[in-house]
Amino acid sequence: EWLDYGVAVCGCKARDGCRIVAEDIRAAMDPRTDLVKTYGIQAYACHPLIIRGQVLGTLSFGTRSRTRFEADELALMQAVADQVAIALDRKLSAEKLLEQTEELSRLVADLEQKNTEMERFIYTISHDLKSPLVTISTFLGYLENDMTAGDHNRVQKDMGYMRSAADRMSRLLAELLEMSRVGRVVN
Numbered sequence: 720e721w722l723d724y725g726v727a728v729c730g731c732k733a734r735d736g737c738r739i740v741a742e743d744i745r746a747a748m749d750p751r752t753d754l755v756k757t758y759g760i761q762a763y764a765c766h767p768l769i770i771r772g773q774v775l776g777t778l779s780f781g782t783r784s785r786t787r788f789e790a791d792e793l794a795l796m797q798a799v800a801d802q803v804a805i806a807l808d809r810k811l812s813a814e815k816l817l818e819q820t821e822e823l824s825r826l827v828a829d830l831e832q833k834n835t836e837m838e839r840f841i842y843t844i845s846h847d848l849k850s851p852l853v854t855i856s857t858f859l860g861y862l863e864n865d866m867t868a869g870d871h872n873r874v875q876k877d878m879g880y881m882r883s884a885a886d887r888m889s890r891l892l893a894e895l896l897e898m899s900r901v902g903r904v905v906n
Contacts, residue, residue, distance in 0.1 A: 740764045740793065743786040759783045764793060766800035770808040778803050847891055854884035 741763045744752045755763050760781040768775040778800045782788070788796075858880045865873035 738764065738766050738793075738797065740788065742788070745786075755781060761786045762788055764788055764796055766797055768800060768804035768807060770804050775804060775807050775811075844891075844895060848888060851884035851888035851891070855881045858884070 739751075741747060741749065741752045741755070742761075744756050744761050744763060747756075752763065758781070761783055762785055763779065763781045765777050765779040767777055778796075780788075780796050858877045862874060862877040862881070865877055
């Protein structure tokens, strides 16, 4: 049952972080034992579940047939409480590890997606940058032929195509650099 800090024996135990043993509860006038008294409990021992100095909860033992516990019984209860605390800590650690593993998996998937997008982008950019180079290379061949033939009109046209291709490549590079700057500002 959930009890707030400072309420009943368990709540005081959780708040204070120390074992509480209440004996001969029927005769006791301690208001913290009122709740367990209604269940017919005569002796009650509440142990904190502590890991790394933090109280995780409490583990209580009660009896209706006797008014007190023996020292060896209290020692066994403490040992059980310590084992339960260790088990809870392991469970919480396993849950945290699972959450971290899932988060890491999400990050890896996101990174893989971004790498795939980057590969596509690099492919597109390389293709777009290659196109003006192919044009320049092709028209260099035409230029050589037209210069050898002495066709000045064709030479001018060839140079215009090459200039246009160089301008296109310059624009592509400028846009790529601008996009790189915007990406750094956003990040």
